[in-house]
Amino acid sequence: MLLSRFRYELIKEEKHTHARLGRIYTPHGVIETPVFMPVGTQATVKAMTPEELKEIGAEIILSNTYHLYLRPGHELVKKAGGLHSFMHWDRPILTDSGGYQVFSLSDLREITQDGVYFKSYLDGSGHFIGPEKAMEIENALGADIIMCFDECAPYPAEWEYVKKSSDMTIEWAKRCKAGNSRPDEQALFGILQGGLYKDIRIENAKRMADLDFPGYSIGGLSVGEPKDLMLDAIETVENYMPKNKPRYLMGVGSPDLLIEGAIRGIDMFDCVLPTRIARNGTVLTSHGKLVVRNAQYAEDFTPLDSECDCYVCRNYTRAYIRHLFKAGEILAARLASYHNIYFLVKLMDKIREAIKEDELIEFKKEFFAKYGYEL
Amino acid sequence: MLLSRFRYELIKEEKHTHARLGRIYTPHGVIETPVFMPVGTQATVKAMTPEELKEIGAEIILSNTYHLYLRPGHELVKKAGGLHSFMHWDRPILTDSGGYQVFSLSDLREITQDGVYFKSYLDGSGHFIGPEKAMEIENALGADIIMCFDECAPYPAEWEYVKKSSDMTIEWAKRCKAGNSRPDEQALFGILQGGLYKDIRIENAKRMADLDFPGYSIGGLSVGEPKDLMLDAIETVENYMPKNKPRYLMGVGSPDLLIEGAIRGIDMFDCVLPTRIARNGTVLTSHGKLVVRNAQYAEDFTPLDSECDCYVCRNYTRAYIRHLFKAGEILAARLASYHNIYFLVKLMDKIREAIKEDELIEFKKEFFAKYGYEL
Numbered sequence: 001m002l003l004s005r006f007r008y009e010l011i012k013e014e015k016h017t018h019a020r021l022g023r024i025y026t027p028h029g030v031i032e033t034p035v036f037m038p039v040g041t042q043a044t045v046k047a048m049t050p051e052e053l054k055e056i057g058a059e060i061i062l063s064n065t066y067h068l069y070l071r072p073g074h075e076l077v078k079k080a081g082g083l084h085s086f087m088h089w090d091r092p093i094l095t096d097s098g099g100y101q102v103f104s105l106s107d108l109r110e111i112t113q114d115g116v117y118f119k120s121y122l123d124g125s126g127h128f129i130g131p132e133k134a135m136e137i138e139n140a141l142g143a144d145i146i147m148c149f150d151e152c153a154p155y156p157a158e159w160e161y162v163k164k165s166s167d168m169t170i171e172w173a174k175r176c177k178a179g180n181s182r183p184d185e186q187a188l189f190g191i192l193q194g195g196l197y198k199d200i201r202i203e204n205a206k207r208m209a210d211l212d213f214p215g216y217s218i219g220g221l222s223v224g225e226p227k228d229l230m231l232d233a234i235e236t237v238e239n240y241m242p243k244n245k246p247r248y249l250m251g252v253g254s255p256d257l258l259i260e261g262a263i264r265g266i267d268m269f270d271c272v273l274p275t276r277i278a279r280n281g282t283v284l285t286s287h288g289k290l291v292v293r294n295a296q297y298a299e300d301f302t303p304l305d306s307e308c309d310c311y312v313c314r315n316y317t318r319a320y321i322r323h324l325f326k327a328g329e330i331l332a333a334r335l336a337s338y339h340n341i342y343f344l345v346k347l348m349d350k351i352r353e354a355i356k357e358d359e360l361i362e363f364k365k366e367f368f369a370k371y372g373y374e375l
Numbered sequence: 376m377l378l379s380r381f382r383y384e385l386i387k388e389e390k391h392t393h394a395r396l397g398r399i400y401t402p403h404g405v406i407e408t409p410v411f412m413p414v415g416t417q418a419t420v421k422a423m424t425p426e427e428l429k430e431i432g433a434e435i436i437l438s439n440t441y442h443l444y445l446r447p448g449h450e451l452v453k454k455a456g457g458l459h460s461f462m463h464w465d466r467p468i469l470t471d472s473g474g475y476q477v478f479s480l481s482d483l484r485e486i487t488q489d490g491v492y493f494k495s496y497l498d499g500s501g502h503f504i505g506p507e508k509a510m511e512i513e514n515a516l517g518a519d520i521i522m523c524f525d526e527c528a529p530y531p532a533e534w535e536y537v538k539k540s541s542d543m544t545i546e547w548a549k550r551c552k553a554g555n556s557r558p559d560e561q562a563l564f565g566i567l568q569g570g571l572y573k574d575i576r577i578e579n580a581k582r583m584a585d586l587d588f589p590g591y592s593i594g595g596l597s598v599g600e601p602k603d604l605m606l607d608a609i610e611t612v613e614n615y616m617p618k619n620k621p622r623y624l625m626g627v628g629s630p631d632l633l634i635e636g637a638i639r640g641i642d643m644f645d646c647v648l649p650t651r652i653a654r655n656g657t658v659l660t661s662h663g664k665l666v667v668r669n670a671q672y673a674e675d676f677t678p679l680d681s682e683c684d685c686y687v688c689r690n691y692t693r694a695y696i697r698h699l700f701k702a703g704e705i706l707a708a709r710l711a712s713y714h715n716i717y718f719l720v721k722l723m724d725k726i727r728e729a730i731k732e733d734e735l736i737e738f739k740k741e742f743f744a745k746y747g748y749e750l
Contacts, residue, residue, distance in 0.1 A: 043695070043698065044702075046704065046706075071702060079676070080692065080694060299454060301454070301455055317455065319447070323446070330421060331423070333705055
């Protein structure tokens, strides 16, 4: 039953960048990295079925502990046989710890060394989540990869605040490790914090590495900071992250950052971007974002992206999809979501191919030029 | 190219009822009757893809002329290559004439012998549709079966009003016949009117039969009248409808009325019911309607209908689907719509099987008893 244990295999490092080609083995299957993980916040990737995600080639999805804890409740999911069974998805799942949502979605909260008291965004009811509770919830949900409970400091924040928060996150990580009751089936990742302070980031990364988690994520980024500062922070901590373990950049999923992240040694990404912008009528194409709702596409009988071979681009026109958006039809969100996830999953295929050929920089240049990004 | 022409084949009549087994040949394929037609008002069956409808076994869908005329416009659909091409559905389509919607959705309207002046429900803009315009629109949309422009009298209505309206509908039917510019590709059906007045119904049906349309529908029912009066009206006109042509009961799709209609010689049905109630969290099951949103299903890990073998019932539980509804997820509407359409399409399969075996009355008794209908 070797396959059922968590393992990261480093296949190769790209010659000219820090990019890595790898493979993650989990109880529910193998993931080729670098990988993009579509987000299924409430035990469903919005507008999609599991079969469609498989057809697209998604190998792992992310689901949110905070949301599932509040509704339908982790005990109910456990009774259903765990999250895989509940939502009819038999490939790997990663759950976050709820930390990020507790801090970003709950207005009324009180942070102590024990954990966080907060009010539900659904009904205002009072709740408490700390490291032990987060593990209890994540163990009940049963994802293949689970995350430590952390504090994601806001941006901007004072050095003193970030330092204290980073130290507490390390203490919480130790308690999470002790609290994970299913370490053989659920790999617990540490989350690196430290805001945009280089010294805190380095100390935090070193101390986290000492805790010997099976994988690490970089948290506290993609919270409103400029892109170059985010990339600097990744470069700073990457030097201190174990090479034999997967590295996950949380909450990042725009095409440019998927490429920039891969170049800097990141193996895993997640973001609500493809499905969120889809529901608003925006799609990703080889030539940049396209707002298909716009009047200019009313009589455009070409596909969303003429270079795309997905189900949507093979069968529907911009004119039709625009009509669906104008008419408020559910199929609009379905088709745009399908295409956008496909676009990012295929982008990761191309990134892995470029790493294999040691041509990631060339690939970046070509992609950026066509997409309309500045180099 | 015989297959490309419209033709109705009467295969057999049931021994104990007026039910018929038949086949309709159209340019886009063959339809086994009696048939239920899912409704795709705005060029999409709400929440569904064409592939899913095929997987379910839907052989023909209905789309609404009134809605498509207003948005995206019939000229645009024509430019897209017609409705089949626009919406990516290569099986038969039936379009109504817009008459029903002009009368039911437009508050401000003026009826003359020419046609109807009305204001758009979208933006209040002024429009006119008469028999010739309806044909122009339906010819542009390009459905396999198209309907005459008619006035659907309200219920209740005075004898004098219904008589005048019925006479006008016959005059309009003649003008529609003259106006159909693609009779070889688009079969134009007459619509029988006459409200609940037996004498008007009979005279109307006779005069319509004389006009020799390739098919006929019964209009003006399912507008709020009691069920027994509706069934009486069907029995009244059925005697005067040509046996060698398909008979379509408009706007009817509840399980009991599909069976009662078939018993009375109806070949075609359409209704928004399965998709509309689905979006509100109600599903059809062998044991009657089930409001899956209800709290009692929170921890019910059985399928929507344990006797159903559809994609939804094979893979999801009531508890999960309830969660999706509570969370406002698009997948909720998708799964409930899929199941409900499947339920009605399979019901028609069973009705056809019962006709074949001359056991339709027995089938009705069993179905009604289990579903919870009064006999």
